[in-house]
Amino acid sequence: MRPYLTTLTAILAREALRFIHQRERFIAALVRPLVWLLVFAAGFRAALGLSITPPYQTYIEYETYIIPGLCGMILLFNGMQSSLSLVYDREMGSMRLLLTAPLPRWWLLFSKLLASTAISILQVYTFLAIAALYGIWIPATGYITVLPALIVAGLMLGALGLALSSFIKQLENFAGVMNFVIFPMFFLSSALYPLWKMAESSETLHMICALNPFTHAVELIRFSLYLQWNGAALLWTLLATALFTAAALWGYDPSRGLIRRKA
Amino acid sequence: MTSPGLNVSHLDYAYGAKQVLQDVTFRIKQGQFCALLGPNGAGKSTLFALLTRLFTTPAGAIEIAGKNLATRPRQALAAMGVVFQQPTLDLDLTIRQNLRYFAALHGLAGKTAAIQIDAALDRLDIRDRQNERARTLNGGHRRRTEIARALVHNPLILLLDEPTVGLDAAARNAITTHVHDLTATGLTVLWATHLTDEVRHNDHLLILHQGHLLANDTAQAITQNQPLSKTFLDMTQTPILIGENTPGGSGGWPPGSAI
Numbered sequence: 001m002r003p004y005l006t007t008l009t010a011i012l013a014r015e016a017l018r019f020i021h022q023r024e025r026f027i028a029a030l031v032r033p034l035v036w037l038l039v040f041a042a043g044f045r046a047a048l049g050l051s052i053t054p055p056y057q058t059y060i061e062y063e064t065y066i067i068p069g070l071c072g073m074i075l076l077f078n079g080m081q082s083s084l085s086l087v088y089d090r091e092m093g094s095m096r097l098l099l100t101a102p103l104p105r106w107w108l109l110f111s112k113l114l115a116s117t118a119i120s121i122l123q124v125y126t127f128l129a130i131a132a133l134y135g136i137w138i139p140a141t142g143y144i145t146v147l148p149a150l151i152v153a154g155l156m157l158g159a160l161g162l163a164l165s166s167f168i169k170q171l172e173n174f175a176g177v178m179n180f181v182i183f184p185m186f187f188l189s190s191a192l193y194p195l196w197k198m199a200e201s202s203e204t205l206h207m208i209c210a211l212n213p214f215t216h217a218v219e220l221i222r223f224s225l226y227l228q229w230n231g232a233a234l235l236w237t238l239l240a241t242a243l244f245t246a247a248a249l250w251g252y253d254p255s256r257g258l259i260r261r262k263a
Numbered sequence: 264m265t266s267p268g269l270n271v272s273h274l275d276y277a278y279g280a281k282q283v284l285q286d287v288t289f290r291i292k293q294g295q296f297c298a299l300l301g302p303n304g305a306g307k308s309t310l311f312a313l314l315t316r317l318f319t320t321p322a323g324a325i326e327i328a329g330k331n332l333a334t335r336p337r338q339a340l341a342a343m344g345v346v347f348q349q350p351t352l353d354l355d356l357t358i359r360q361n362l363r364y365f366a367a368l369h370g371l372a373g374k375t376a377a378i379q380i381d382a383a384l385d386r387l388d389i390r391d392r393q394n395e396r397a398r399t400l401n402g403g404h405r406r407r408t409e410i411a412r413a414l415v416h417n418p419l420i421l422l423l424d425e426p427t428v429g430l431d432a433a434a435r436n437a438i439t440t441h442v443h444d445l446t447a448t449g450l451t452v453l454w455a456t457h458l459t460d461e462v463r464h465n466d467h468l469l470i471l472h473q474g475h476l477l478a479n480d481t482a483q484a485i486t487q488n489q490p491l492s493k494t495f496l497d498m499t500q501t502p503i504l505i506g507e508n509t510p511g512g513s514g515g516w517p518p519g520s521a522i
Contacts, residue, residue, distance in 0.1 A: 003370025010367030093349030101368035102341035
């Protein structure tokens with residue numbers, strides 16, 4: 001077991017060092033949700049009236065509503081960012097180094113996934129701290145109960161990024177994939193508006209949103225922040241995590257040849 | 264039959280319909296320096312990908328230090344150090360941090376890792392630069408760092424895929440000499456190259472061309488005292504480079520050592 005933990009620690013430390021060296025990445029990851037919170041939310045507040053929706057027990061401001069969605073946004077963008085760095089690592093060769101380590105490949109990939117999730121969660125907490133300073137109220141224990149939800153959601157989105165990275169042939173192709181994954185996933189979810197609002201305009205869109213795993217990740221975060229249990233969201237998120245992880249393991253299977261296209 | 268060296272038997276590999284390796288079979292004894300010579304596109308990198316289990320194939324078998332790569336991949340990979348053709352250093356980390364990261368990937372930590380890192384740095388003569396960031400190193404020192412890193416876990420076999428690409432003649436000479444010297448400690452070396460001046464008379468030589476292994480013997484026996492580039496041309500009707508940055512010459516080798 002010790003070599004497994006040694007490897008996990010090393011990969012975590014490397015990601016942390018990388019993160020420290022790339023401060024602009026940290027700032028960029030925070031600017032995006034803050035713009036939504038401070039600018040867009042102010043405009044949307046007037047346009048979007050929200051009724052009392054679980055887990056909220058009273059009327060809430062739009063800024064409060066979108067906080068879990070913006071936490072999800074950080075996890076989503078980081079998942080994709082880490083996928084981008086995997087494609088870069090593969091092109092630069094350092095992925096080969098990782099994959100030739102004498103440990104099961106699933107463990108190496110899981111360590112990488114866990115490391116990127118840890119970095120994402122750190123950014124979410126920084127964002128929540130800024131939101132609290134801005135006046136968004138969240139129960140104090142919510143900051144603790146949300147942690148498991150952030151881990152599950154982070155692993156799901158990280159696994160999606162990992163799976164995508166195994167299928168992307170070149171770094172240049174990545175921007176297209178980002179547009180086809182991030183934006184649909186984010187906008188077709190409950191991150192910015194509750195699903196019943198979506199149902200009012202289009203039943204088809206509502207159905208797509210309800211099937212989107214990101215919706216369930218956001219709802220899992222939302223309910224956990226307000227100390228409530230949402231078993232269905234947890235189940236959906238776990239299922240999606242398992243599915244994306246399986247796809248990533250398949251993508252990185254040596255019999256398929258991860259770097260085959262590059263060799 | 265098992266041996267502490269490297270055994271490859273009847274290896275085939277194809278990218279879709281394109282066959283890139285056909286029935287490749289060879290054996291490198293422990294402590295031997297084996298040069299794998301072939302022009303670009305000969306199949307060297309594919310062979311390396313198979314030897315390092317980046318790819319797998321059901322056709323053929325690979326045994327590393329007596330461990331079958333297909334059935335005991337972890338033990339086989341633990342016995343092997345690899346220097347890839349592409350640079351794989353983390354440029355933001357120092358030399359020592361790069362080695363420490365790699366040691367951890369091989370399950371080494373703490374004092375054991377520190378001792379082995381020191382030994383590897385000493386072997387490649389870069390200990391005095393251990394705290395410099397990889398980004399600040401020149402090409403030759405980056406390659407030395409990669410070789411030191413590949414030796415951190417005391418492998419029995421060292422694989423190097425065109426490790427001198429892009430280096431000047433002096434750096435190529437230094438690295439090639441250094442790796443030749445390492446075989447004196449019992450290390451088995453497989454050195455892929457497309458440059459004939461990196462091969463010495465007494466090296467084991469494999470000539471790979473269009474996925475076929477055309478020669479498998481000592482360099483001297485294969486060349487019969489002809490220049491290797493001529494032997495290669497006779498065998499394949501394809502010219503091969505003598506050396507990079509060393510037009511037509513042996514790039515500063517000790518007289519008579521390179522062919």
